[in-house]
Amino acid sequence: MVRGRSQSPILGIDLGTTNSCAAVVDARGTPRLVGESAEGRVIPSVVAFSGEDATVGAAAVRQAITNPTRTIFGAKRLMGRKVSAEDVSWFARAAPFRVVAAPNGDAWIRIGKEGRSPQEIAGYVLRRIRQSAERDLGLPVTRAVVTVPAYFDDAQRQATRDAGTIAGLDVVRILNEPTAAALAYGVHRAGPGRKIVAVFDVGGGTFDISIMAVENDLFEVLSTSGDSALGGDDWDRRVVDRLADEIFDAHRIDVTGVPVSLGRLREASERAKRDLSERQETAIQLPYLGQAEGGQPVNFERVLRRGELESLTADLTQRLAIPCRRALSDAGLSPAEVDQVLLVGGMTRMPAVQAMVEEIFGRKPKRSEHPDEVVARGAAAHAAILEGEQGEATLLDVTPHTISIRVGDGSLVPVISRNSMLPVRTRKLFATTMDDQRHVRIEVYQGEGRDAASSRKLGHVTLDQLPSGPAGSVRVELIMTIDVESILRVTAREPSTGREARVRISPSGGLTETEISRIIERRRDEASREPEGDP
Ligand code: AMP
Numbered sequence: 001m002v003r004g005r006s007q008s009p010i011l012g013i014d015l016g017t018t019n020s021c022a023a024v025v026d027a028r029g030t031p032r033l034v035g036e037s038a039e040g041r042v043i044p045s046v047v048a049f050s051g052e053d054a055t056v057g058a059a060a061v062r063q064a065i066t067n068p069t070r071t072i073f074g075a076k077r078l079m080g081r082k083v084s085a086e087d088v089s090w091f092a093r094a095a096p097f098r099v100v101a102a103p104n105g106d107a108w109i110r111i112g113k114e115g116r117s118p119q120e121i122a123g124y125v126l127r128r129i130r131q132s133a134e135r136d137l138g139l140p141v142t143r144a145v146v147t148v149p150a151y152f153d154d155a156q157r158q159a160t161r162d163a164g165t166i167a168g169l170d171v172v173r174i175l176n177e178p179t180a181a182a183l184a185y186g187v188h189r190a191g192p193g194r195k196i197v198a199v200f201d202v203g204g205g206t207f208d209i210s211i212m213a214v215e216n217d218l219f220e221v222l223s224t225s226g227d228s229a230l231g232g233d234d235w236d237r238r239v240v241d242r243l244a245d246e247i248f249d250a251h252r253i254d255v256t257g258v259p260v261s262l263g264r265l266r267e268a269s270e271r272a273k274r275d276l277s278e279r280q281e282t283a284i285q286l287p288y289l290g291q292a293e294g295g296q297p298v299n300f301e302r303v304l305r306r307g308e309l310e311s312l313t314a315d316l317t318q319r320l321a322i323p324c325r326r327a328l329s330d331a332g333l334s335p336a337e338v339d340q341v342l343l344v345g346g347m348t349r350m351p352a353v354q355a356m357v358e359e360i361f362g363r364k365p366k367r368s369e370h371p372d373e374v375v376a377r378g379a380a381a382h383a384a385i386l387e388g389e390q391g392e393a394t395l396l397d398v399t400p401h402t403i404s405i406r407v408g409d410g411s412l413v414p415v416i417s418r419n420s421m422l423p424v425r426t427r428k429l430f431a432t433t434m435d436d437q438r439h440v441r442i443e444v445y446q447g448e449g450r451d452a453a454s455s456r457k458l459g460h461v462t463l464d465q466l467p468s469g470p471a472g473s474v475r476v477e478l479i480m481t482i483d484v485e486s487i488l489r490v491t492a493r494e495p496s497t498g499r500e501a502r503v504r505i506s507p508s509g510g511l512t513e514t515e516i517s518r519i520i521e522r523r524r525d526e527a528s529r530e531p532e533g534d535p
Contacts, residue, residue: 007139008137008139008140008141008142008143009024009025009137009139009141009383009387010024010143010144010145010172010383010384010386010387011023011024011034011129011130011133011141011143011144011145011169011380011383012024012031012144012145012147012180012376012377012378012379012380012381012382012383013126013129013144013145013146013147013376013379014147014177014180014373014375014376014379015045015076015122015125015126015146015147015148015160015163016045016076016203016204016375017045017074017076017077017203017204017205017206017231018044018045018073018074018203018204018205018231018232018233019042019043019044019045019203019204019346019372020042020043020044020045020125020126020129021033021035021041021042021043021129021372021373021376022034022035022129022130022132022133022144022376022379022380023373023376023377023379023380024133024137024380024383025380025381025383025384029384031184031376031377031378031380031381031384032377032380033373033376033377034132034133034136034137035129035132035133035136036132036135036136040057040058040132042372042373043056043057043058043125043128043129043132044057044058044060044061044073045073045074045075045076045122045125046060046061046064046071046072046073046125047060047071047072047075047121047124047125048060048063048064048067048070048071048072049070049071049072049111049112050063050067050070052526052529053526053529054124054526056124056125056127056128057125057128064263065259065260065262065263066259066260068096068097068259069096069097069098070097070111070112071096071097072097072109072111072116072121073095074091074095074205075109075118075121075122075125076118076122077091077118077205077228078091078099078107078108078109078118079118079119079122079156079159079160079163080106080152080153080154080155080156080157080158080159080160080510081106081107081118081155081156082105082106082107082456083099083100083101083102083105083106083107083108084101084105085107087228087229088107090229092107097109097110097111098110100115102115102117106510109121117511117515117519118159119159119162119163119166119510119511119516119519120163120166120519122159122160122163122166123162123163123164123165123166123167123519123523124167125167126144126146126163126164126166126167126169127166127167127168127523129167130144130167130168130169141169142168142169142170143169143170143171143172143383144164144169144170144171144172144383145171145172145173145174145175145379145380145382145383145386146160146161146164146169146171146173146174146175146379147174147175147176147177147180147375147376147378147379148160148174148175148176148177149176149177149206149208149224149226150176150177150178150179150208150210150221150224150400151208151224151226151400151401152174152400153400153401153446153456154446154458154486154487154488154505155510157174157486158510159510159511160174161174162510162511162516165516165520166516166519166520166523168520172383172386173382173383173386174486175378175379175382176210176221177199177201177208177210177344177375178199178201178208178210178212178221178224178344179212179219179221179378179382180374180375180376180377180378180379180381180382181199181201181342181344181374181375181378182197182199182212182214182219182342182378183219183378183381183382184368184374184375184377184378184381185340185342185366185368185374185378187214187340187342188214188216188217188218188219190340192216193215194213194214194215195213195214195215195339195340196211196212196213196222196331196333196337196338196339196340197211197212197213197214197338197339197340197341197342198210198211198212198324198327198328198338198340198341198342198361199212199341199342199344200320200324200341200342200343200344200348200357200365201226201344201345201348201375202230202231202232202320202344202345202346202347202348202353203231203232203345203346203347203372204231204232204233204346204347205228205231205232205233206226206227206228206229206230206231207226207227207228207230207231207320207323208224208225208226209224209225209226209323209324209327210223210224210327211223211224211327211328211330211331211333211338220421221400222330222331222333223327223328223330223331224327224400225323225324225326225327225330226323227319227320227322227323230316230319230320231347232270232273232345232346232347234313234316235273235309235313235316235347235350236266236269236270236273237269238312238313238316239269239272239273239304239309239312240256240262240265240266240269242312243265243268243269243284243300243302244256244265246302247289247290247298247300251290251292251298252292252293253290253291253292253293253298255289255290255298258290261289261290264286264289265286265289268284268285268286269284272284272304272309273309273350274349276304276305276306276309276350277349277350277351279306280305280306280307281303281304281305281306282303282304283301283302283303283304284300284301284302284303284304285300285301286299286300286301287299287300306351309352310352313352314352317352317353317356318356320353320356320357320360321356321359321360324360324361325360330418335360335361335362336362338361338363340366341357341361341363341364341365341366342365342366342368342374343357343365343366343367343368343371344368344371344372344374344375345371345372346371346372348365348367348371349371354367399416399418399420399422399424399482399486400418401418401446401447401448402414402416402417402418402446402447402448403415403416403444403445403446403458403480403482403488404444404445404446404447404455405442405443405444405445405478406442406443406445406452408433410451410452410453411450411451411452412445412449412450412451412452412455415428415478415480416480416482418448420482422482422483422484422486423481423482423483423484424481424482425479425480425481426479426480426481427477427478427479428477428478429475429476429477429478430475430476430477430478431471431472431473431474431475431476432466432469432471432472432473432474432475432476433471433472434471435469435470435471436468436469436470437466437471437474438464438465438466438468439462439463439464439465439466440462440463440466440476440492441460441461441462442460442461442462442463442478442490442492443457443459443460444457444458444459444460444461444480444488444490444503444505445457445458446458458488458505459490459503459505460503461490461491461492461501461502461503462492462501463476463492463493463494463499463500463501464501465497465499466494466499467494467496467497474494474496475494475495475496476492476493476494477492477493477494477495478490478491478492478493479491479493487504487505488504488505489502489503489504489505490502490503490505
């Protein structure tokens with residue numbers, strides 16, 4: 001069925017760490033990127049504040065170098081995360097802006113005197129995308145499918161929904177990025193039988209690998225792995241460092257200490273890296289990059305060859321192999337059992353990265369003309385499925401983390417194992433451990449650690465008024481379910497009386513309804529001050 005475009009469509013949004021974009025399925029049934037201009041279709045996920053005003057996207061990037069403490073990037077790394085998490089503190093140490101703890105321990109960002117949640121920052125990006133899509137389509141947009149990495153936990157998924165609410169969007173479905181990519185590549189239409197697909201995704205800041213099984217219209221994520229500290233920016237930094245060393249040797253000046261010079265060097269290095277995906281050599285020209293000691297201007301010029309870029313970054317390319325092996329082993333598969341490898345993310349345009357993929361999996365990967373758009377296109381395809389307009393692909397997901405409960409000595413007993421297919425329901429029977437024990441408190445944890453200290457506590461359920469009796473005589477049944485939206489429900493039941501206690505584990509922390517309303521209110525005030533359109 002083909003849509004007559006008078007009704008507002010569900011937008012498919014790829015909310016990325018580095019860049020974001022959105023797509024809809026057009027009247028011919030083909031997903032296409034939307035946005036007011038070709039330039040504005042993929043926007044950097046960056047928000048900058050100056051005074052009361054916020055700037056989003058490319059304009060925010062342009063002013064970053066002169067306003068580093070108020071230019072916020074990488075909000076996706078902080079959404080739904082505690083400030084104490086290891087990778088959050090790693091990111092916070094390197095970021096030029098301040099990452100602080102909200103009263104509940106969530107990672108927020110300090111801008112001037114104010115703390116802002118990463119959901120609010122992502123909300124700016126989503127709002128910009130929504131408005132840009134509305135202008136392009138000439139229709140209001142109120143609903144969206146937003147993609148997240150397959151390993152995102154409950155809190156991170158909820159934070160993504162909240163960012164949507166802040167942007168005036170009803171997030172009708174959170175979709176796994178590799179599932180979206182597989183949909184966009186049309187893997188499910190490639191003939192009968194179960195196919196094993198690897199989705200290899202390298203963006204600006206992160207690397208994700210997912211192994212999926214696709215059969216007819218069923219998509220099942222078998223395992224995921226990755227390196228959240230490996231992305232295109234690392235390749236750029238290698239070039240920047242090499243060029244800065246050469247400039248120092250030639251002119252005795254350190255351009256990395258001069259923000260404007262460093263910004264230009266970064267931009268030129270990234271551009272050179274992109275160029276070298278197409279050709280064997282490229283010229284880098286940076287006139288007036290700095291001033292030598294005697295006051296004379298430093299003009300930097302040099303040719304960079306593809307081979308040189310590849311040897312400067314060989315170890316980074318090598319690092320891509322480790323998570324792939326881990327994901328294959330988690331899925332219980334050998335590289336030879338993978339039928340297709342799909343490339344996602346701008347960095348997969350680099351020939352050395354493609355060669356690495358071929359080396360790991362022993363086959364040529366499938367490439368798309370626009371690897372940085374496939375996730376948004378897949379999200380749009382899924383939105384069309386939800387609207388009942390295309391096929392009936394069912395998306396089957398797995399839980400990315402093990403769910404365990406804590407027992408007496410502080411160790412954890414797994415109840416639902418990682419990579420279980422959703423929806424999942426398990427049942428376990430326990431017995432009291434003390435005479436006349438009147439209540440049990442069951443604490444639920446998420447993570448692969450063996451003890452409570454190294455895992456994340458999700459919540460607890462307490463069942464009281466247990467019948468009295470000697471230790472071991474009273475039984476408690478524990479039922480856990482995770483639905484297709486990754487919502488976890490825990491029920492504790494005493495079978496002889498039928499007494500039960502339940503808890504729906506909503507992510508610990510996160511924004512409250514009041515906080516979300518307050519942010520929306522603030523955005524309204526800001527919008528009323530803005531000139532027509534977005535900056
Ligand atoms: P994404 O997050 O998917 O938009 O990917 C962004 C990353 O892809 C950045 O590090 C870009 O420099 C990189 N990238 C984009 N185009 C190319 C290209 N032609 N060759 C190499 N890297 C690229």
